[in-house]
Amino acid sequence: MAEAIYDPKLIEARCQQWWEENGTNRIDLAAADNPYYVLMMFPYPSAEGLHVGNVFAFTGADIQARYRRLKGHQVFEPIGFDAFGIHSENFAMKVNRHPSELIPSNVANFTRQLKMMGFMFDWERTIDTTTPEYYKWTQWVFLQLYKAGLVYRDIKEVNFCPKCGTVISDEMVIDGKCERHPDTEVERRRMPCWFFAITKFAGRLLDNLDWLDWSDRTKLAQRNWIGRSTGAEVVFTVQGRSQKIPVFTTRPDTLFGATYLVLAPDHALVDEITLPQLRAAVDEYRGAIAARAEAEAVKGAAQEKTGVFTGATAINPATGQAVPVFIGDYVLSGYGTGAIMAVPGGDHRDFAFAKKYRLPIVATVDPDMGAAAAEDFSGVDNVNELLATEEGKARLRTMVLEGAACYSGPGAVINSSAGKLSINGLGIEEAKERVCALLEGMDLGRRQETYRLRDWGISRQRYWGPPLPIIYDEEGNPHPVPEDQLPVLLPPLDDYRPKGDGRGPLATAEDWVRTTLPDGRPGRRETDVMDNFLDSAWYYLRYVSTSDPDRPYDPALIERWLPVDMYIGGNEHAVLHLLYTRFICMGLHQAGALRMGERPEMRDLAEPFRHFRAHGLLIKEGSKMSKSKGNVVNPDEYVEDHGADTLRMYLMFLGPYLQGGDFRDSDLQGVRRFLNRIFLWYFDNPQPEVPEAELPKPVRVKLHQTIKKVAEDIEALSYNTAIAALMELHNELKSAEACSRSAKEAVALMLAPFAPHLAEECWRNGLGHSTSVFEGRYPAFDPALTVLDEIEVAVQVNGKIRSRLVVPREAPKEELERLALADASVQAVLKGAAPKRVVVVPGRLVNVIA
RNA sequence: GCCCGGGUGGCGGAACUGGCAGACGCAUCGGACUUAAAAUCCGAAGCUCCGCGAGGGGCGUGCGGGUUCGAUCCCCGCCCCGGGCACCA
Numbered sequence: 051m052a053e054a055i056y057d058p059k060l061i062e063a064r065c066q067q068w069w070e071e072n073g074t075n076r077i078d079l080a081a082a083d084n085p086y087y088v089l090m091m092f093p094y095p096s097a098e099g100l101h102v103g104n105v106f107a108f109t110g111a112d113i114q115a116r117y118r119r120l121k122g123h124q125v126f127e128p129i130g131f132d133a134f135g136i137h138s139e140n141f142a143m144k145v146n147r148h149p150s151e152l153i154p155s156n157v158a159n160f161t162r163q164l165k166m167m168g169f170m171f172d173w174e175r176t177i178d179t180t181t182p183e184y185y186k187w188t189q190w191v192f193l194q195l196y197k198a199g200l201v202y203r204d205i206k207e208v209n210f211c212p213k214c215g216t217v218i219s220d221e222m223v224i225d226g227k228c229e230r231h232p233d234t235e236v237e238r239r240r241m242p243c244w245f246f247a248i249t250k251f252a253g254r255l256l257d258n259l260d261w262l263d264w265s266d267r268t269k270l271a272q273r274n275w276i277g278r279s280t281g282a283e284v285v286f287t288v289q290g291r292s293q294k295i296p297v298f299t300t301r302p303d304t305l306f307g308a309t310y311l312v313l314a315p316d317h318a319l320v321d322e323i324t325l326p327q328l329r330a331a332v333d334e335y336r337g338a339i340a341a342r343a344e345a346e347a348v349k350g351a352a353q354e355k356t357g358v359f360t361g362a363t364a365i366n367p368a369t370g371q372a373v374p375v376f377i378g379d380y381v382l383s384g385y386g387t388g389a390i391m392a393v394p395g396g397d398h399r400d401f402a403f404a405k406k407y408r409l410p411i412v413a414t415v416d417p418d419m420g421a422a423a424a425e426d427f428s429g430v431d432n433v434n435e436l437l438a439t440e441e442g443k444a445r446l447r448t449m450v451l452e453g454a455a456c457y458s459g460p461g462a463v464i465n466s467s468a469g470k471l472s473i474n475g476l477g478i479e480e481a482k483e484r485v486c487a488l489l490e491g492m493d494l495g496r497r498q499e500t501y502r503l504r505d506w507g508i509s510r511q512r513y514w515g516p517p518l519p520i521i522y523d524e525e526g527n528p529h530p531v532p533e534d535q536l537p538v539l540l541p542p543l544d545d546y547r548p549k550g551d552g553r554g555p556l557a558t559a560e561d562w563v564r565t566t567l568p569d570g571r572p573g574r575r576e577t578d579v580m581d582n583f584l585d586s587a588w589y590y591l592r593y594v595s596t597s598d599p600d601r602p603y604d605p606a607l608i609e610r611w612l613p614v615d616m617y618i619g620g621n622e623h624a625v626l627h628l629l630y631t632r633f634i635c636m637g638l639h640q641a642g643a644l645r646m647g648e649r650p651e652m653r654d655l656a657e658p659f660r661h662f663r664a665h666g667l668l669i670k671e672g673s674k675m676s677k678s679k680g681n682v683v684n685p686d687e688y689v690e691d692h693g694a695d696t697l698r699m700y701l702m703f704l705g706p707y708l709q710g711g712d713f714r715d716s717d718l719q720g721v722r723r724f725l726n727r728i729f730l731w732y733f734d735n736p737q738p739e740v741p742e743a744e745l746p747k748p749v750r751v752k753l754h755q756t757i758k759k760v761a762e763d764i765e766a767l768s769y770n771t772a773i774a775a776l777m778e779l780h781n782e783l784k785s786a787e788a789c790s791r792s793a794k795e796a797v798a799l800m801l802a803p804f805a806p807h808l809a810e811e812c813w814r815n816g817l818g819h820s821t822s823v824f825e826g827r828y829p830a831f832d833p834a835l836t837v838l839d840e841i842e843v844a845v846q847v848n849g850k851i852r853s854r855l856v857v858p859r860e861a862p863k864e865e866l867e868r869l870a871l872a873d874a875s876v877q878a879v880l881k882g883a884a885p886k887r888v889v890v891v892p893g894r895l896v897n898v899i900a
Numbered sequence: 901g902c903c904c905g906g907g908u909g910g911c912g913g914a915a916c917u918g919g920c921a922g923a924c925g926c927a928u929c930g931g932a933c934u935u936a937a938a939a940u941c942c943g944a945a946g947c948u949c950c951g952c953g954a955g956g957g958g959c960g961u962g963c964g965g966g967u968u969c970g971a972u973c974c975c976c977g978c979c980c981c982g983g984g985c986a987c988c989a
Contacts, residue, residue, distance in 0.1 A: 266904090267904065270984085300988095390989045393989090425901090622983095703912090704912060705913065716926060717912065717925070717926050770925095774925075775923095775924085842920080845920095846920085895920065897919085
């Protein structure tokens, strides 16, 4: 035999060609009886090409797919390109090209790189969101939601990035700046926009999370974003007039302490209730607020609270007393009812405001000083000191009772009675119940849940996206484009740059804008395009029917393949993409346009992803990869030098996949050497081959332990430890005097998800199989062979290791104790004295307490 | 400010449910092979102190306390790094 050399280039090229010719990665979706759908977040095809971070993410998903296949599933692992949107458009502008000519070459380059990495994609089912064949159905999705009453047009205050020239979502505003332009303040503009009513599903989006097997940190991010508060709506009536001011509070128990109201400056009732003599002051204040919002960050550090009196008073429904009504900047118009009842005795913001404007402060809770925590108090400087002593606690309590401090912690209700009515003495939770019941009885309030989540504005005043399928009649009323007229094609536009006038570039395409309504009347097209997040909010449905011109997806295939079994992606999409995708799924269900297959734990949830795992972030030698630092790793050179298998396996070995890790060039060597040794073990191995039963027992045990561990680790996405286990196993196997065919087959099968080319080579050319390793089955382990007969037990004296014993695995406690006490090094410490105590943990250790 | 992660050798990282810390690798050092180098193979190694040596002692999972026979793991109080939210009533 010629000298065997591991030549990854040769092996990988040959292997990829063989897979291609044999259709190894192609799948007959209709025939699958044991389907498993692995999805990875599809990339935006940038001009720079595939980022090694993409390779990291995709390899982790590819391992799941290949492993499930070895476990006997038919696995669907598709890929596509998310090529619409501001990313692509901004880049095209930068290089002075048209996005429509840039995207195809970017896609071609990505395709080359993805094929190079050996992912198990079925290349006959890909998506490019910018093709009419795809966005026709994106528009169709819009129409389904429209029909279901989940779409509306409204003029609202929205985020507008002057640099992007378009409206952007709340999620894209970071500290008041645009996510893409961190040096640019986002403006608040009132503009007509199309909205998806995601808030209609807020409760479901939140509650369903309990039933989803997703990464905890992703669920937590969604919970925080949706932000449910439970409390009550309480109606205050303007004194001497008919207007009612509903407020939302999470603390209805403190209603008796509500000594004033605050409305958001742009609350709808402000004009009506403001007294004529105060109108000038109110208008001036509102002007100042608006000016400040433009000048400063929209969201920022909590500033000093300001406000102004409207002159109106309103009746507290509990006390019957009139309280003044203010407007103030610390009340947000978009949350709750845009108005609050201020309880300065129990809310630190109200307290600060009341102090500043000398408003009455009434304590409604007598602090339980045993349970109170420092953060429950405000208005006091040295809370921690005071809490340290009994006198201090007493002083704190007195301050609260006198209204000199604010308290939001547990305690008993006080100062809360009017006439025959009293809730004094109750605990906070009971008091909430009582007040709610009371308000409901008077029809002046009710229990209420409020969400932080806001509706999804989808209008973009941009060019590079799917046109909104809407036509306006001459009165300006919108009409949906009939489904049979889809797609509304994006017209070619040489000058696609935003004009900065708040209108989309499509407004300049007059021939395209002017059109006809379904009833024959003249009409004008909507000139905004849809948010790029809509493209990616349903792509996983299209994958099953990528070439179907007549419908977005085949219901039978949807029934068979969905929901997705395993979705893998970055946690940076925890609230944007994942929440929108869930919403679209629910919306399509509500519209009757989608019916997914039943999964025992997923019944009726209308959720797209059964399992989701957020992978970690890949960094480079201790710091984030970024273009500005110039440390972005391009996979090409690494594949050129070491092969795709080495790069794949190294990426999975460098750290825990779910937490991320550090890419270091030098460390690649270790994996390269390992694969080299593996290759030689198959192709240049002097070990005689014997039946497995004749292998030394420790070697057999190691083999079966590893088969068990690698499967467990892959299922837990703990790839780095799975690879370490494979390395350990191989170290042991190759130094044994003989080897078995079963061991060689097992190693190839376990290696296959990580290094598919090499595993295929070893399987077919090393072991002589005629079919692919991926037609094989993941090996089974014998539980009896996963434990050794003899084990080592540590012997400690006072918790310090003094000796070790080799004993039968099942050695009884008494025996262990006897052996430990007889041990010379134990004797030496005890010096003949009897031990005080002996702790024996069978199978682990003996601890002698002297 | 609040909420999540995380802090372990020179480096990346292991460690079941509270039970032998440092698996597996990288880099390093020593040896073999080689005219030489690379590659490969074999071996050493947490830090530190004592000893010529075999060997032995002490210290060690961000810091300070606690619980326990025993703590990287649990509890209390801090520090640092990363991420998310940030006037949400």
